[in-house]
Amino acid sequence: MAKQKKALGLIDIIIMLLIIAGIGVLAYPFVSDAYVSYKNQQVIDGYQQRETHKNQAALKKEYQSYQAKNQAMATANMAPGVSGFNAAVNAQGTAQTSEKRNQKKLASQTIAQLTIPKIGLSLPVFNHTTDWLLQFGACLLDGTSYPTGGKSTHAVISGHRGVPNAELFTRLPELKQGDKFFIRIGNKKLAYQVFSRRVIEPTEVSSLKIKPGQDLVTLMTCTPYMINSQRLLITGRRVPYHAADAEASKWAELWNKLKFYVWLVAIAALLLLMGRLLRGLIIGRTRYLLVVPSGASRAVVRRGRHQRTFTPDDEGRIEHKLPGGRYWVTVETATGTVRYRASIKHLKDRQFTLKRK
Amino acid sequence: MKKSFLKKALVMAGAALLALPLVLGNGNLVSAADGDGATPTTDPVAKQSITLVKYAYTNKADFPTENTSDDIFTKSTDTTTKRLSNVTFNVYNVSQQYWDNPDHYQDKDGQIVANGELKEAGTPVAMKTDANGEATASFDVFTKVTIKDKEVQRPSVYVFKEDPLTTQGYDKQNDFALSLPQGGLTDGKYQDLYVYPKNKSTSTFDLKFKKIDSITKDALAGAKFNIMKGNLYATILKDGTRVATVDQYDEKNPVDVKWTSDKSEATEFISDKDGYVGFVAVIENTQNGVLHGIAENGKYTAWEVDAPAGYEVPAKKDTPITEKDNSVEIPNTPKGLLPHTGGAGIVLFVVLGAALVVLGGVAYNKRRTSF
Known part of the structure; x- marks a missing residue:
């Protein structure tokens, strides 16, 4: 008896690994983004809950402390983006921090929520900028106002663009003049409308200074995509917050939660596909008996570009062992030609199942 | 305390006094001690020009030359040493006081002692140094003095007092006395004199x-x-x-x-x-x-x-x-502060992932065509 063949050969394993790795790499940015979005939404929910549970007095006090700091900044004409900043963010900025995500730490540093319905974005805003924080959400640029709104404030919120682990500000350039984004801080909801888009050198911090009397928020990210040598500034001016804005924000938040479930389903589907592939490989390695219905004078078996012709043996039967898979079998009988599709129904089958076409 | 002028000049680098022997108009060197007895050539209208060149220095090394090298009859060619402008000297004619008792105002070397002894008298002539630190004025060579109730012409003696308010930041310059005439007559005129008082800067x-x-x-x-x-x-x-x-x-x-x-x-x-x-x-x-x-x-x-x-x-x-x-x-303000908020994008992931899948897929299919 011939030696029992293993279910999978080395090449089959390599093929399997190639496909698994390929799908993994391909899906990583999207799945990671979905995961980050989902976890961020938890941070935001936590933040919202925390803020709602605070009593009015506490909220007011917190808000006032932000405002006081803003006022001090406006008077000092402070330069944006400093205060030990250089140490916290490396020059290449590719977020090479090994520290893992820490929900508690993130939540404690969340001071606001940024929502941009147009690009389905809902992110926590952290109180300062570090490489570590930039991996997970939007960061308030040190030396700029807290996003409290109010005259003579200019909050600058920076976010990553083009990092593989999360989408963050990747789609920020899609914001055009007139588009709105929203900030929720404490129990206050603020709406800003984009009126200026600019590209500056990373050294031009002066363009981020407070403009006396104006209520501005600038969203900042790197540009051009993948090159990141300059900074894109999208500046919005405060506009009234409408009910429709709340609705749009809600959808953005929901989408950020849903993304994760969508990908869970997708992963399940992918696993299923993998199973099919594996089965296909095992079948392909096993030989099954092709039994052509009796009475055939000739059978042509074809798969892809390859084909073989079988004639009846001494007993008038056409029986051959072939590697598992799908074949077209053209059977010539006295009465004419019949086409069959031969395939393996179950892994354990001994022979091909023929289906007349 | 009386102090020899020469000693002072040597001891105090800062206070440069010029004490010069009295030289009479005829060129005969006559000690002031004999002044009373002498019969000098007197010319009541004779004048002699004195130019003060006010030097300043911060430490001795900057000013190696002591007074001795200064030539009273030639204008210094030294243009590099610091000079002080706007310094005022008040010049008093103290001839009467001196001739009242010439012996009293001389030290044992016959030099006139100016400091403290010869008092300010009359209206001074103010000499103020210009932008180049120089001040020039003409002085009577002879002064009418009363000796033993008799009016006589005697060689003039002047005391130069520096106004300390105009030399703030420097050591005080000691008073110095100068008697005229100095040198002989040339074409009936007395030679111009150059005096180099120096100040050491203290502050x-x-x-x-x-x-x-x-x-x-x-x-x-x-x-x-x-x-x-x-x-x-x-x-x-x-x-x-x-x-x-x-x-x-x-x-x-x-x-x-x-x-x-x-x-x-x-x-x-x-x-x-x-x-x-x-x-x-x-x-x-x-x-x-x-x-x-x-x-x-x-x-x-x-x-x-x-x-x-x-x-x-x-x-x-x-x-x-x-x-x-x-x-x-x-x-x-520090610059270059905007954070680097960009990655290499996801293109690499997409391309690599797709390539792997395609490779795997092709191999998978290839493996199942031949039989």
Whole structure:
């Protein structure tokens, strides 16, 4: 008896690994983004809950402390983006921090929520900028106002663009003049409308200074995509917050939660596909008996570009062992030609199942 | 206490007195001690011009020549030594007092002792040094004095008193006496005289400010400045030649500073590791018509030429500074502060992932076609 063949050969394993790795790499940015979005939404929910549970007095006090700091900044004409900043963010900025995500730490540093319905974005805003924080959400640029709104404030919120682990500000350039984004801080909801888009050198911090009397928020990210040598500034001016804005924000938040479930389903589907592939490989390695219905004078078996012709043996039967898979079998009988599709129904089958076409 | 004039000149480097033997008009050297008995040639209208050249120095090494080398009859060709302008000398004619008792005003060497003994008398002639540190005036060679109730012409004796208010920052110049005439007549005229009183500077002044980081307030080294007085640039001189850069504030060693309108001559001051910029120099003075030194309470400007690496040059480059106030801090804002918020994108992932899948897929299919 011939030696029992293993279910999978080395090449089959390599093929399997190639496909698994390929799908993994391909899906990583999207799945990671979905995961980050989902976890961020938890941070935001936590933040919202925390803020709602605070009593009015506490909220007011917190808000006032932000405002006081803003006022001090406006008077000092402070330069944006400093205060030990250089140490916290490396020059290449590719977020090479090994520290893992820490929900508690993130939540404690969340001071606001940024929502941009147009690009389905809902992110926590952290109180300062570090490489570590930039991996997970939007960061308030040190030396700029807290996003409290109010005259003579200019909050600058920076976010990553083009990092593989999360989408963050990747789609920020899609914001055009007139588009709105929203900030929720404490129990206050603020709406800003984009009126200026600019590209500056990373050294031009002066363009981020407070403009006396104006209520501005600038969203900042790197540009051009993948090159990141300059900074894109999208500046919005405060506009009234409408009910429709709340609705749009809600959808953005929901989408950020849903993304994760969508990908869970997708992963399940992918696993299923993998199973099919594996089965296909095992079948392909096993030989099954092709039994052509009796009475055939000739059978042509074809798969892809390859084909073989079988004639009846001494007993008038056409029986051959072939590697598992799908074949077209053209059977010539006295009465004419019949086409069959031969395939393996179950892994354990001994022979091909023929289906007349 | 009486003090020999010569001794004084040697002992006190700062107070240069000129005591000269009385020389009579006919050229005969006559000790003032015999003055009373002598019968000098008297010319009531004769005049002799005296030019004061006021020198200043900060330490002895700067001024190796003592009085002795000065020639009273020739104008000094020394143009490099510092001179002081706007110094006032009040010159008193003390002939009467002197001739009342000539012996009393002489030391044992026959020199006239000026200090304290010969009192101010009458209305002084004020001599004020000009931009070149020089002052010239003509004096009567002979003065009518009353001796034993008899009016006689006698060689004049003058006492020069420096107004200390006009030489602030320097040692006080001792009074000095000069008797005329000096030298003989040339074509019926007395020769011009040149006297070189010297002042040692006692006080130095400094210009100093600090360069700091606008946020952390830390001292910043490496900021480059010009220091200006009005539209004149400070040039630091060492042994008379320009020093291009000064990168250390040195409070111990006063430097020679010249104020020039030529920007290319300006010295570049670089903030040191403690952030300080500046220099110490003697009081403002004029040499050859060129301004030197630092004026007490003077107003100056720090002009920022370049910021330290990594910092922005401020829009307003000039900062007023004064001699008096050394606490001025000039901040720099750090630059290059916007975070790097970009990655390499997901293209690599997509391309690599797709390539792997395609490769796997092709191999998978290939493996199942031949049979």
